[in-house]
Amino acid sequence: MAKSKTAYVCSECGADYPRWQGQCSECKAWNTITEMRMPSVVRNDRYSGFAGATQAQVQTLDAIDLDELPRFSSTFSELDRVLGGGIVPGSAILIGGHPGAGKSTLLLQVMCRLAQQMSALYVTGEESLQQVALRAKRLGLPRENLKMLAETSVETIGQIALAEKPRIMVIDSIQVMHMADIQSAPGGVSQVRESAAWLTRFAKQNHIAIFMVGHVTKDGTLAGPKVLEHCIDSSLLLEGGADSRFRTLRGQKNRFGAVNELGVFAMTDQGMREVSNPSAIFLSLAQDPSPGSVVMVLWEGTRPLLVEIQALVDYSQLANPRRVAVGLEQNRLSMLLAVLHRHAGVQMSDQDVFANVVGGVRISETAADLALLVAMIASFRDQTLPQDLVVFGEVGLSGEIRPVVNGQERLHEAQKHGFKRAIIPAGNAPKEPLAGMEVIAVRKLADALEAL
Known part of the structure; x- marks a missing residue:
């Protein structure tokens, strides 16, 4: 009977070790290494049931037929x-x-x-x-x-x-x-x-x-x-x-x-x-507009999606005000609050800030920066934004509004759903005006607040 050997394999990254240890040195995860026993001689007929398991041949890249599958x-x-x-x-x-x-x-x-x-x-x-x-x-x-x-x-x-x-x-x-x-x-x-x-x-x-x-x-x-x-x-x-x-x-x-x-x-x-029409399910069905709500155009793979971002800014009774982001990055929310204070003069250090993306969507791209800032300012000042307004753009640490990818496609998606106004980065401004849509191109955060 063949001897069996023991290996210790990390369940996170698959790295194997000759003995057990508490931390995986490859992925740095703790308590993920488990014992695995295997026979000393690996069977050669494990894949013997495959049809076409023949001797491999070397081919040039241009000789491979791409139409057979x-x-x-x-x-x-x-x-x-x-x-x-x-x-x-x-x-x-x-x-x-x-x-x-x-x-x-x-x-x-x-x-x-x-x-x-x-x-x-x-x-x-x-x-x-x-x-x-x-x-x-x-x-x-x-x-x-x-x-x-x-x-x-x-x-x-x-x-x-x-x-x-x-x-x-x-x-x-x-x-x-x-x-x-x-x-x-x-x-x-x-x-x-x-x-x-x-x-x-x-x-x-x-x-x-x-x-x-x-x-x-x-x-x-x-x-x-x-x-x-x-x-x-x-x-x-x-x-x-x-x-x-x-x-x-x-x-x-x-x-x-x-x-x-x-x-x-x-x-x-x-x-x-x-x-x-996925954009319709991510937009609010409320008849009355509310402060702190704005629509942005999200780019997912090869398609644009209209999603609604909501923000609630309220006076905090705590020594350390809460910063809660659902569907957005928590660290990016803190960074945008610092940019808002430094370059727009709006201080929210004594306010609780809650941000949410309607419909359970998760946003990982930076095009939501400007929309999130606009929603927070609207909630802070208790002002209602127009329902036909769409906002997108990346905000830098110096307060500049940077262009995002596929800007023209985002505008056309908003135009198709009946939006009449758009605040976008100057780098994404269309060369020709869009029929029925007012496009406001901004370069700085102060320009975007002035446009509002």
Whole structure:
């Protein structure tokens, strides 16, 4: 019987060590190194079930045929947008999200629709076949052509897939899959890493598109080792709280398209539905305008989105006033308050400042700086801004208003939704006037306040 050796692997970055230690020297995380036992001799037939596992050949870059693997639609235009234009055969796609976000529902809808056009296999490891069938019946999906399999052994799934020859396959979920020659429990670092690597290689060898469902941790990141995200081709995250029926699908990694794309869905009693006009759901539905509210144009991937930023400035009874930002960066809020005091003479050191993005959107780009400053000043002075006003621009530490990317596209999106005024950086000013819109180009923070 062959001896087994022990390795210690970090669950965050995948680095291995000969002995246990408290901190990982690669990613500096504490208490993430776990013991993993593996046989001393690695089996050479782990990937022997692949069709086309032949001797590799060297080719020049221009000799590679780019037309042999055309994309096909997932039947959801929002999902196609996030994937970069459709599903690529042979790609491994990881989709994560909190429990109840709608991962299994979305994939079940996709598979039932695609099963009418091609061979599709749905592998469930967490639910029984009856549970999946009941969900499909409740959603009113076509069930006659989708092939189902309840299995958690990766090797068995590969053998069945070679016999069925599907063009697309779903693994729900990767955390319950296991391999026979890995000496650890399902969900462990080694099992998740080896199972994902096996399935990714299987997908590329047989030109099968594989969707893998992944769990997330309490801080919203994908559970499992970081090498899991490195070995797959695309990583998608389905976000949405229990208090909202809207879900946002965001691309975090994509080898076949742009990253940070955003798709918007609505959870209904008939499953996930696409939102054709995402800007409308992020704008306030209130009839009466309120102080401290302003609309900005957010750029997500390749599309502009209109979102509403709200600010509440109130006198603080505390020695250290609170600074709360929901959907925005906390440190950037503190920096903008300092810029406002230094270059506009508006002091809020004795005020509590609360900032929020309507609709649960998270803004990471700097184009929201000017809109956030305008909202805070309007709330501080208890003034109501016009409802047909849109604001965007980056604010520097010296009070200058810097241009942002895709400024013209942002203006056209605001014009399409009926906005009549815009305060933007001078670097984004259009060369020709826009019909029905007054564009105010500013260079300094003082110019923007004067325009208000």
